[in-house]
Amino acid sequence: MRSFKNTFDLYDWDTLEQDIYNISSNDVQRVLGKEKITLEDFKVLISPAAKPFIEQMAQRSQALTKKRFGNTIQMYLPMYLSNECQNICTYCGFSMTNKIRRKTLSDKEILKEVAHIKRLGYDHILLVTGEANSTVGVSYLKNAICLIRAHFSNISIEVQPLDQDDYESLIEEGLYGVLVYQETYHKATYKTHHPKGKKSNFDYRMDTPDRLGKAGVHKIGIGALFGLEDWRVDSFYTALHLKYLQKTYWKTKYSISFPRLRPHEGNVEPKVEMTDADLVQLICAYRLLDEDVELSMSTRESANFRNNIINLGITSISAESKTNPGGYAVAPESLEQFEICDARSTEEIKQMIQFQGYEVVWKDWDETFSKSV
Amino acid sequence: MKDVLKIADKTFNSRLFTGTGKFSSSQVMQEAIVASESELVTVALKRVELDNESDNILVHLKEKHMNVLPNTSGVRTAKEAVFAALLAREALGTHWIKLEIHPDPKYLLPDPIETLKAAEELVKLGFVVMPYVHADPVLCKRLEDVGAQCVMPLGAPIGSNKGIMTSDFLEIIIEQSNVPVIIDAGIGAPSHAAYAMELGADAVLVNTAIAVSQNPIQMAIAFKLAVQAGRMAYKAKLASKKQYAEASSPLTSFLNA
Numbered sequence: 334m335r336s337f338k339n340t341f342d343l344y345d346w347d348t349l350e351q352d353i354y355n356i357s358s359n360d361v362q363r364v365l366g367k368e369k370i371t372l373e374d375f376k377v378l379i380s381p382a383a384k385p386f387i388e389q390m391a392q393r394s395q396a397l398t399k400k401r402f403g404n405t406i407q408m409y410l411p412m413y414l415s416n417e418c419q420n421i422c423t424y425c426g427f428s429m430t431n432k433i434r435r436k437t438l439s440d441k442e443i444l445k446e447v448a449h450i451k452r453l454g455y456d457h458i459l460l461v462t463g464e465a466n467s468t469v470g471v472s473y474l475k476n477a478i479c480l481i482r483a484h485f486s487n488i489s490i491e492v493q494p495l496d497q498d499d500y501e502s503l504i505e506e507g508l509y510g511v512l513v514y515q516e517t518y519h520k521a522t523y524k525t526h527h528p529k530g531k532k533s534n535f536d537y538r539m540d541t542p543d544r545l546g547k548a549g550v551h552k553i554g555i556g557a558l559f560g561l562e563d564w565r566v567d568s569f570y571t572a573l574h575l576k577y578l579q580k581t582y583w584k585t586k587y588s589i590s591f592p593r594l595r596p597h598e599g600n601v602e603p604k605v606e607m608t609d610a611d612l613v614q615l616i617c618a619y620r621l622l623d624e625d626v627e628l629s630m631s632t633r634e635s636a637n638f639r640n641n642i643i644n645l646g647i648t649s650i651s652a653e654s655k656t657n658p659g660g661y662a663v664a665p666e667s668l669e670q671f672e673i674c675d676a677r678s679t680e681e682i683k684q685m686i687q688f689q690g691y692e693v694v695w696k697d698w699d700e701t702f703s704k705s706v
Numbered sequence: 707m708k709d710v711l712k713i714a715d716k717t718f719n720s721r722l723f724t725g726t727g728k729f730s731s732s733q734v735m736q737e738a739i740v741a742s743e744s745e746l747v748t749v750a751l752k753r754v755e756l757d758n759e760s761d762n763i764l765v766h767l768k769e770k771h772m773n774v775l776p777n778t779s780g781v782r783t784a785k786e787a788v789f790a791a792l793l794a795r796e797a798l799g800t801h802w803i804k805l806e807i808h809p810d811p812k813y814l815l816p817d818p819i820e821t822l823k824a825a826e827e828l829v830k831l832g833f834v835v836m837p838y839v840h841a842d843p844v845l846c847k848r849l850e851d852v853g854a855q856c857v858m859p860l861g862a863p864i865g866s867n868k869g870i871m872t873s874d875f876l877e878i879i880i881e882q883s884n885v886p887v888i889i890d891a892g893i894g895a896p897s898h899a900a901y902a903m904e905l906g907a908d909a910v911l912v913n914t915a916i917a918v919s920q921n922p923i924q925m926a927i928a929f930k931l932a933v934q935a936g937r938m939a940y941k942a943k944l945a946s947k948k949q950y951a952e953a954s955s956p957l958t959s960f961l962n963a
Contacts, residue, residue: 399918401865403728456755486752579812584782586811625812690730699752701793702780 336543338536340577341570346519349376350566356380365389370621375572378618379565387614394617394646401624406686407649407694408679409457410450411491411631413658414438414477416670418463420530422516424558424594424601426656426670427463429530433668437468440480442663447484449662453653453679456696457487459512461656464493464531471499475506482507487698489552493531494541500548507703510552513541514590517561518570522604526561542574546582551703553578553585554629559612560594560603568615572622579623588627588649589619595633595671609638613645620646632673639675640685652682709941711908713886714802714834714855716773720745721903722933723775723888724926725913726763727753734922736766742926748775748804748911751790756797764798775836777804782817784824791828803828804858805837814864818845822852829853838890841872846879846887857883858911860891861902865914867894870901880906896925896932903936904944 353376361383364374377383378390415437418427438446450458460477462469478488489510500511517523520535527533545553555574557567575587591612594603616628630639630647632654643650655661656670683693711718724744729735739747747767755761767774776794781787784807791803805828807821808814816838822845828835834855839845841859849857859879862868869892870876880887886908893899894915902910912929919925
């Protein structure tokens with residue numbers, strides 16, 4: 334069976350870390366002079382030595398992004414369906430041990446949320462759940478997709494990892510994309526943050542994009558949760574994962590997200606801080622590595638940061654997201670998974686994007702493309 | 707005689723076809739296309755709301771009475787492409803389709819096998835099929851055989867702005883083709899467009915280079931003029947290129963001695 338694990342096992346975390354921190358300014362200049370950026374070059378671009386070259390990287394990232402994606406920003410919105418969860422994730426508000434009111438949306442409630450979301454203008458939707466396979470399993474997800482597919486051109490999910498045949502059955506119902514973040518590629522650290530539940534299985538999670546690729550999904554989103562481990566090493570592994578997937582499942586589109594730890598119920602402090610400058614450096618490094626990968630930015634980040642970042646390589650963003658099930662219309666006051674930072678309305682974000690000379694794209698897919706498979 | 711381009715039952719005065727993607731707003735798109743004087747504008751089906759009369763992109767095109775050429779960008783197989791074309795015909799009321807099947811979402815390179823299959827099927831269903839293909843002379847002949855009304859070989863990877871990197875193959879395609887040859891992708895500068903026309907292409911399709919320019923309207927005009935200049939040069943017959951000077955004949959002057 335083809336699996337990223339074979340590639341992953343060729344690398345050693347500590348050696349990579351040492352490599353990245355030993356990179357010199359000369360290395361960076363050499364790489365910036367190249368036209369084609371390789372995975373080895375990416376290592377150089379995310380190193381501390383590349384920090385002084387951030388403006389140069391940003392300029393190049395902007396030009397590459399405009400060439401490929403034009404003057405456009407894609408809009409999407411997450412819709413939380415459930416906060417039931419049988420996992421313990423030390424950094425997450427939905428973690429099993431947190432004493433919060435658990436809620437899973439009914440059909441009626443889903444449609445109420447949908448009506449609200451449609452009024453805001455969205456056509457690309459991301460369905461989010463915790464991991465509670467008995468109540469929010471494949472049949473629940475299938476039902477949810479059937480319920481909403483007439484209302485959205487593009488449906489993605491960010492839920493528990495599933496088996497290949499489960500993904501296949503959801504794709505048949507109209508599923509377009511799946512986001513699944515490894516959180517960290519550091520195996521020991523992963524274990525300490527996921528001590529209990531199905532999620533504690535590092536290998537099964539890391540193998541998820543392979544199962545998705547085999548199932549033939551249109552888009553796979555990957556990423557690491559920044560704060561658990563050194564962001565540079567985790568990002569190198571993410572890039573390694575991306576390149577492996579692109580070569581192996583060449584018909585699939587890929588996206589990268591950059592979640593940084595946010596305050597939530599049951600706090601954990603970031604082990605490794607990632608500054609705004611670090612995040613900009615990383616986004617630009619990804620763009621230089623890959624002209625075509627979608628780079629996505631959520632409302633976890635501040636208004637000021639988001640205003641500036643859409644010029645630098647980001648291709649899709651959300652606005653006024655609610656991270657609690659029913660947060661848009663059913664139960665706006667319930668507890669969120671994490672605090673969002675940029676709470677501006679969709680209309681405000683739209684105006685901000687247009688003011689910067691970009692077209693806001695609501696629809697860039699058609700459900701009939703998925704249906705005809 | 708007027709130098710018009712004929713594809714199926716339509717004639718075009720302009721040999722510059724354009725697209726609607728990547729513009730900073732629908733307003734800028736409209737102005738740029740008007741300035742380009744293009745008479746055929748391709749629109750990605752996936753970008754338009756087919757059941758919405760006031761779709762932003764379509765409204766801006768309809769206002770200026772532009773010929774809309776729907777494209778199937780996003781589909782991965784012949785089956786999906788046929789489905790999309792039928793949908794476009796019903797929703798947009800046109801039986802013209804720009805057939806794009808690129809299962810590889812990274813470089814958007816066309817799948818020759820699926821494209822040929824879909825073209826054959828769509829022609830039978832009564833479509834005017836404009837297939838986006840590699841600069842593959844044999845494939846272009848095969849498409850002509852199944853009834854494609856033109857061929858649209860690429861100059862370079864789509865969106866790359868690299869220019870005409872496939873000229874040796876394009877020349878063969880142009881030489882052999884009985885249907886119009888429209889160079890579709892990779893044209894990044896007016897000089898590239900002029901060059902394509904000098905080679906004998908019947909038309910070019912330009913999108914990224916106009917949309918992503920700092921001044922899309924000026925760039926649209928520049929492309930319009932470049933296409934006209936290239937076409938004029940082609941019609942006027944370019945002087946042949948010379949590798950060596952002809953002043954003396956060191957090899958054969960003994961014959962005259």
